[in-house]
Amino acid sequence: MAVHTGVSNWVLTVVCLGLSASVFSQAPYCTPTTGVTPGPNDPPFPQLPQTFQTRIEATIQDKNYTVSAEEYYDGNNNKATLTMYKAGEQFKLIFDYANDQLFYAYPDGSCKVDNLTNDNNNILFGNNVNGGKIHVFTTTGVLHFLQQNQIYMGRTAIRGVQCDHWRTCTTWNALNATFTLDYYFTTQQWVNPAGWPQIPVRAEVKGSQKMSDTVYVPFHHYYDYVNFRVEIDATSDVFLTPPGVVCPGRKQTRPVPSLKGAYIYREEIVAPINNAITEADVWYDDLYKLVRYDYRPQPNTPPYYNTDAASEIHDFNTGISYNMDKTMGNCTITPITNTSFDASINVTTSLSGKPSFVLQMKSPGQLFYLDNSYTFEGQRFARDMVCDVFISKRNDFKLGGLTLNATFQFFFLAKSYTEKNNEGNIDQKDTDIPIRLDITVSGIPYSARYNIYDFSQEHPELTKFDIRTCFDIDDKTPFKITFPGTFDAKVRVYREVFLFQSITLVSEATGVSPLRVQGVDFQMEYDQAFFVGTLLEKAPSISKFRKIQGKVLQYHNDKTISYVSLASDCADYCVTSNFTCNSFDYCPQSQVCTLSRSHTEDGTLVGTGGSCDHYSRTLGSAFRPEPDLQTVWEKLRNAVVRGLFVLNIQYDTATVAYKASDITSSVSLGGQRDPSSTGTLQHFRAMHNKYVPNYDDDIETGLSVDDCGAACVAEEVFVCNSFEYEWKTGRCFLSHFHPDDDPKKIQNNNGIDLYIRDYTSKFNMQKGTTVLSSSPVIYQGIYDVNECAKLCVDYHEFPCKSFDYCDEIGTCFIGKVHVLDVPKSGIKVSPQCDHYSRQYIDDFQHYKRKLMKMVDDRVITGLSLAECAKACVDQEASGCATFSYCGNYTECRLSGVSLSSAGQSTVQASAYCDIYSRKYFPNGKVYTAPVKAPAPSGYSGGAMAGLALGMIVLGVILAAVVVVIYLKASNKTMDDMKISFKRMDENSES
Structure with missing residues (x-):
């Protein structure tokens, strides 16, 4: 009979075969037993479990070798596998009954796939057809124990274990063999490790295989069953092909996961060869064409040249990378490189007829190397979660500037699990959540494991792509757009929709990348709402081009400009030219700038240029010129004035349009205020994680907390009695409302602190004394000292310099005199009252x-x-x-x-001496x-001196x-x- 080479020969021997060295002529080895009736004292034939695992040691006596195997059988779930060990090597067979496939996993990591129905090794676990589906044998069939015509041979000791001995003579038509099968089970009185009434201990096969009518081949085998168990660990992957083994020809039984157009995640990269663990955070948005990557760069890597925490924001609308050192606060603006993990190279045809290469943003699947090359392996555990596992062998893995062959094994959260992250609401029914990626590179000792955490398929807030530190204060224009309407509680739940549409509208109205709209927020009051943000200047033109040093374009120059002093000036000429300029050459010695429509990358179309350098646009020719900040501001204002800035919000039953009514740039930016304003916080009482909703009279953005306090005390339009500060965003909410008037309106809100105007901070208290008991200005029903202080500060009939506050009777006395103006006889003891005199020194800045x-x-x-x-x-x-x-x-x-x-x-x-500045x-x-201003006079210099x-x-x-x-x-x-x-x-x- 024909058998497979390699592992299949071994498997067949484990079943019952093994050709001996001699061939002889004889009758069949024994006569099959039929019609055997058990004796009255014979024990019942053992019943075996539907799930088991065991280790088998097979002694092929007539061929002088021993092999061992691990056998796993799950009849309930129609699964079986066999792992064999011989001569120090391991082989594995996996029986996929659901898809009629048999997998051979070889020691060298290769894999062969065969049709299970036609494969000779189907005799191991059977090939029954049950309900039209291929199914494994029953338990006894797998172990080849027959439940009829067996003869009870009594009890005997095997390996020191008391056993019931059974024998039968049978034939196996598939192998054309006749043999005696002796098998031994533990007696019912013997306590076995599995806890099952009787488990197999040994099987002995002795017989002959008929090769022709007169030729028989004898065989004699022993099979010892060790460590028999009646369960299989639920976390075991014994029924799967080995990890990292790709099996060509495997049927695709589960679609490759498809990711949405935006997501956020954190990854932990474990590199065992380096004993290193690194972490990174990624924000990806295909709609906005933005990617943010937070990580620690390698030593001496430009543009950082250190290992401080870094944040890179890639704008694929312009081809620019904003590289920020999170420790030093530095920012370097550079072009996106082709070695970036989120960039792919698109091959086009240049004007010269030769290949041209431009960068483009990887699609959501490309970022994870997801394509149709993956096949579904089954389910494994990763980080204690059941995952659907996909595997691919590919040749496009980039590592250290090289493109290598690698095996990718991807783990996605199984549909039976639900993930609830803190970034938003995720519907697990239509979402594939990546959990882990294992990468092994062929030919070199490199492997890496990417653990993926907090994966959320939602659009990141634009505040996550903050590049304001890359621009000076003069390159920023703040704005506030007002929308009239009713913004009740039902509308406020759509705040993120309002914010998202507002950003999109600004980008469309001005023709700029959304990245140039920074510091955004959408605040709602009952009868109006505000969209606030900051417009940024465009990045330098030179940052849109990659420099190829010492090279020049050899085929086509479309324009030459002389007397250009800097390469950055040449870049400006390129981006503002009246044709699509995709590259330029600059020669600093001759100060010559040449512009070209051709696009190049990596020097494909360039030759040696001596002292000249070539600059190639990062993106393709579809790029449009960017307007400057003044033009952007004018376009945005015009869109509002012409009534074009309209938000169309889709609610459950209808769409409501909100038209902007006003736009202003009278919004404060951090850094514009006097730094001495830190002293203003002493005039406020802080309440952490508190706020008062729906009392915001003005909203400012980009401020420090002390600047927010300074804005409150300097407010001219209304009397600012409190403010709220949001620490995460730097937003400042000014209010006329004093929370002491109605403390019940104060609510909890993590991340926001409430600052209440403390008018008593301007006064020095003398406890238990009164100075103003005879004052004609008296307020009664005042049960808070801060309210009494406010009455003094706001009093206009005369300058209020002090007040007496009597807590027990709720009385406030307002006075013209300061305690320093009153003789000691005028200060009286009053246990019910306290005197407060103005603390003038707080109005001055101290210089020692x-x-x-x-x-x-x-x-x-x-x-x-x-x-x-x-x-x-x-x-x-x-x-x-x-x-x-x-x-x-x-x-x-x-x-x-x-x-x-x-x-x-x-x-x-x-x-x-010290100076005190007001x-x-x-x-x-x-x-x-x-x-x-000096007044003019008719006096001479001498007269003025005398005067x-x-x-x-x-x-x-x-x-x-x-x-x-x-x-x-x-x-x-x-x-x-x-x-x-x-x-x-x-x-x-x-």
Whole structure:
């Protein structure tokens, strides 16, 4: 009979064959037993389980060798496999009854596929037809134990185990053999490892195979069954072809997974040969043509040249890569290279008739090397999850600039599992979730495992593609577009749809890549909504071209420009030319720039150029010129003014159109505010992870939290009593609402902090005292000290300098006087009340160990620092912008000159003096120094000098008179304040 070479010969011997060295003539080995009736004392024939695994040691006595095998059988699920070991090598047969295929897995990693019905090795596990489907034998059939005509031979010991011995003489027509089959089972009294009543221990086959009418070949085999088990581990892959083995001709039984056009995932790359584990995060969007890749670059890799965490954003609308060092904050703009994992090369025909290569973005499947070359293997476990496994042998794997042959084994989450990630709502019924990818390269010791986590097939938010750090403040234009309408709770659930359409509309209206629309957000109030964002300038033209050093285009130049000083200028000529310019040559020595319609890549169409360099456009000729920032802003404004900026939102039952009514660029960007604004946060009380919905009067973007506070105190249109800050996006929400008026409206919101205007921060408290009990301005029903402080700050009839607050009776007294203005006799003890006097020093920025050169300063001695600050604030009419305080002799210098007034003052070092520059008015608004223009006069220089001297003397006299009157009116003595005056001039300064 014909048998397969290699492993199949061994398998047949395990069943019952093995040709001996001698051939002889005789009758059949034995006469088959028929009609045997069990004796009255014979035990019942053992019943075997429908699922088992066992190890078999086969001694082929007549051929002088021993083989072992691992046999797995699952009759319930119609599965069987056999793994054999001989002479140190392993072979495996997998029986695929569902698809009528038999797989031979060979030691060298190759695989052969045969039709199961016609294969000789189908005798191992059977080839029954049940209901029109091929099926394995029954259990006893697989073990070749017959349940009829057997003779009970009594009990005997096999390998020291007490066994029931059975014998039969039978024939096997398929092999034309007659033999005696002796088999031994543990007795029912013997406790076996499997926990089954009786398990096989040994089978002995002795007989002959008929070769002709007169020629028989004898054989004698022993089969010992070891480690017999009645179950198979559910996590085992014994019924699958070996991992990483591709079987040509395998039937495709499951479609290759198809990925959607956008996804987000994190990958863990395990490289055993290097003992290295690296991680990366990927955001992919085929609609926007954007890819973001966060990783750590290899050492000395441009453009980073370090191993700090990096983020690359590839814009396939323009062919530009934005490379950001996440540690240093640096950004380098370069062209996308053909070695990038997300780029593929498209071969076209150039004007010269020779091949031309341009880059394009890989499709969703290409990014994972998914194509029709994969075949479905079955299901395996990966990361403790059941996965559908696909395998492919391919020749396009790129590694270190090389293209290699590799085997890809891809694991996708089985349909029986459901994944719920934190990026959005995923419907597992129509989604294939990649879990793991194993790559093995042929010929070199390289393998890698890509574990894929948090896979979400949704469009990434454009905020994930943030390239604002790559542009200066002058290359950004913020905007806010207003939409009237009703935005109730039912509409707000569509916020992401509003945001997505708004970005798309801006891109279409302006003709720019969505990547140039940054810092986006869509905020809804009940009767209006705002789309805010920032427009970016276009990237430098040179970043759209790949440099091929020392080469020039050999076949076609369409335009030559002389006296071009830089390659970047040549790139500008190319992208703004009146024809489709796809490449250029630049020669720095001769300053010659030549433009060409031809496209090249990797030097395919170029030759040696000496000192000249060739620049090839990254993308193909379909690229359109980009407008500059001013043009983009004008186009966007025009679209809104002409009524073309309309959002069409599809709801469950209808489509509603929202037309933009207004657009403005009056939106603050981070970095434009005075950095000294950090002091404004002391005027607010923070509540973490809280917010008040539906009370936003203004929305600003791109701010730090202190800039947000500065925007609140500087607000002119309304009184800003609170603000919310979203830490992740830098969005700032200003509100007139003071949460203390209705604390029940405060709600939880992770990632957003609520800052409530704390008006008491402007005051110093003296507990248990009252100063204003006789004040005519009294508010009752005030049960919060902050509300009382706000009444003082907002009071307009007179400058409120202090207040008394009596908590137990809910009473607030507003007063004109500061505690420093009141004699000690006027301060009374009152356990029910507290006094708050304005803390003027908080309105100033402190500069240590510095002194301003005097310019018309007013100098007072004998004051404390707090009294000096008060004196500056009290002289509002005099415009006190700065004061210096010298602690060595308690000298207070009041000046109308601001530190920000360039050219008006000189700052010098001082060992004992500090400068305090005015930053805020008492009500918290940002201080602006008055601009004083010199009035024209008819006086000569000498007359002006005399007048100045006279005014100094008169000023001193008037100041003394005013102070004396002030002290008497305040019931103060000269001893209380200890104020004195002295004249200071340039020559007397220390």
